[in-house]
Amino acid sequence: MSPDAKKNYPEKSLLSDGRKMAIQLLSLIDGVAPGAGLLSQQLAEYNIPDPLEKRRTIWHKDLHKRLEELSERLDGFDPRSLMENDQFITAILETTPLAIKTHLESKRARLANVVLNVAAGRTVNDVLKGKFLGLIDEFSDEHFRMLDVLRSPKSCAELQKYANGNLSGSTFQVISLQLTADGISHQVQHVIYVDLQQHRLTPGDGGSLGGGSSISDNNLTDLGQAFLSFISDPLTQI
Structure with missing residues (x-):
């Protein structure tokens, strides 16, 4: 981060104190930390400028609601x-900057799922994390x-139309039918597919789907499946 960018962050910030943020989140759940004070009082001592304050507050509220x-x-x-x-506190520290820097609600939801998975005891190796x-x-x-x-x-x-057969070709050609129907251009599809292969989330050979029954196959690698589990709501994985 450049010196100029650092000036946008307060000297005393929730971003630098994962334990304090964890306690604030948990204090909003009845009976966990009685006497911790209202959220508005806790935020008063921090001088986080807009739009960081707005995004951080949204992230904070989303997390305590999900917890x-x-x-x-x-x-x-x-x-x-x-x-x-400690793993929960680390998860908050690692996900908070990412949540604050995005305008996408969907990305914040995935980051919140990461925190919830850790809270639920569903952790992964630090390298994979x-x-x-x-x-x-x-x-x-x-993506x-x-x-x-x-x-x-x-x-x-879109692919259910071919469930009885007449569907063949490379993995990319098959899934492109659905992605095109979703409004994603072929150019963007190619970029994304290469990204997924380079990160070893899907097989690099673009394997063939030969026939209707193959449409139900999971076309992700073990790493790809672990990634989706990592970002999924733990309540859907029980």
Whole structure:
């Protein structure tokens, strides 16, 4: 980060204190940290300028809402344990700058899922975590749409038309039918497909889908499947 960019961040910031942010989030869940004070009072001492303040507040509220839902729906989950959970605090520190710098609600939702997965005890190796966070930052919504189609082609409306056969060709040619229907240009599709191959999320040979039954195949690598699990809502993976 350049010296000029650093000036946009307050000297005393929630970004530099993961534990404090964790306590603030958890204090909003009844019974976890009584007496911690209202969110508005906690934010008053921080001088975060717009638009960082607005984005940080949205991210903060999204997280505490999702954590509250997790505490209500996940059996055996005790939010009080998170206050001293170093992996949870690290997850907040690592995802917060990424959440603040994006205008995309969908990207913030994926980052929130990362935090929730850690809170639920669904962690990955630090090497994979670093790579996956980088991919969340790098990828567009179109990247994630292609990953979803590759993971479950048969669930795609456009490809269901071919469920009884008459569908063959390379993986890219097949999924392109759905992506084109989604309004993604062929040029953009090619760029994204190469990106996914280079990151080893999908096989690099562009393998063939030969026949109707193959449309249900998962066309991601183990790494690609692990990535989607990493960014998915833990409540959908129970």
